[in-house]
Amino acid sequence: MIQDNLLNWFEKNKRDLPWRKTKDAYKIWVSEIMLQQTRVDTVIEYYNRFIERFPTVEDLAAAEEQEVLKYWQGLGYYSRVRNLHKGAKIIWEQYTGVFPDHIEQVRKIPGIGAYTAGAILSIAYNLPYPAVDGNVLRVFSRVFSIKEDIAQPQTVKLIEKMVKEYIPEGRASDFTESLMELGALICVPVSPMCLACPLYHHCEARQTGIQDELPIKTKKVKSKQVHMIFCVIRYDDKILITKNPSNGLLGGMWGVPGKEVNAGGYEHTVESILSELHIQPEHIKKLGKARHVFTHMDWDMDIYMCKAANKGQINQEHRWVGRENIDDYPLPKVYQKVWEKIEW
Numbered sequence: 001m002i003q004d005n006l007l008n009w010f011e012k013n014k015r016d017l018p019w020r021k022t023k024d025a026y027k028i029w030v031s032e033i034m035l036q037q038t039r040v041d042t043v044i045e046y047y048n049r050f051i052e053r054f055p056t057v058e059d060l061a062a063a064e065e066q067e068v069l070k071y072w073q074g075l076g077y078y079s080r081v082r083n084l085h086k087g088a089k090i091i092w093e094q095y096t097g098v099f100p101d102h103i104e105q106v107r108k109i110p111g112i113g114a115y116t117a118g119a120i121l122s123i124a125y126n127l128p129y130p131a132v133d134g135n136v137l138r139v140f141s142r143v144f145s146i147k148e149d150i151a152q153p154q155t156v157k158l159i160e161k162m163v164k165e166y167i168p169e170g171r172a173s174d175f176t177e178s179l180m181e182l183g184a185l186i187c188v189p190v191s192p193m194c195l196a197c198p199l200y201h202h203c204e205a206r207q208t209g210i211q212d213e214l215p216i217k218t219k220k221v222k223s224k225q226v227h228m229i230f231c232v233i234r235y236d237d238k239i240l241i242t243k244n245p246s247n248g249l250l251g252g253m254w255g256v257p258g259k260e261v262n263a264g265g266y267e268h269t270v271e272s273i274l275s276e277l278h279i280q281p282e283h284i285k286k287l288g289k290a291r292h293v294f295t296h297m298d299w300d301m302d303i304y305m306c307k308a309a310n311k312g313q314i315n316q317e318h319r320w321v322g323r324e325n326i327d328d329y330p331l332p333k334v335y336q337k338v339w340e341k342i343e344w
């Protein structure tokens, strides 16, 4: 039986991961959100720190957004953590802090799609919902030799239906994790380790020798290339930082003033950035270039340094901070690339 082989293999081979020591749906939720775009090795430390500081829904719901963002700093995709925080408030207010166990309620929590809902309900509550991520799509495509494009929603739907049918009675939790684990350790994207696979005898792709050609996935559209300009503005020994608007890509995180060069149909320059802030430059110098790759966008960054003659007119979304205080603010990786260029 596919299920028995898989579950026995999982029992013997599963990695010792911190979120596997609990069945607390809140903690599983945190782990799943962190794991959405980030590697397991990176997540472990973040997860431990986050859970230590916010051990319950109540602790997270009660926290200030800036502090929550600080605990996510460096993980990227910050809308994930803003949704997590919003979700915690909803669960605290509507469900007295208990993570719901009805799929309709779970799907209404911000940031939770079909995969994450299935993962939490199956792993934490042992309910028979499929959790189909990239790993599981790959495993099922190979085991059942599915030659449909996994980038198509109908292929995902088909595989979700198949996974649901395969969930063994009363074993949803381990089954979900065992599929993910097989995809992560054995049925890897390139050169899968078929000889070590518990589904060796069941795998149709392996039998016909096409395991390296599956899954079929059409290429996603090319990333948008965006030309950005940033200006590190210095006055005495302080630097001006600014908070990104709460709904944007880096919403709620802090950074240095900058613009997309061609935003709004005209060309932004260092001078226009400074003039918006009513800052008179004493001296402007180009510090260099940097690149940052997001999921759908690449930033090509020109970075300037300006010595300011005045402190300008700034609002609550701006602060003059010293080098020693910068760690108090959540600063995404992309701005650390800017930061690294500063000659203090």
Ligand code: ADE
Pocket: 017, 032, 035, 036, 040, 119, 177, 180, 184
């Ligand atoms: N990737 C997504 N969810 C996971 C989990 N629970 N364990 C390991 N890897 C994962």
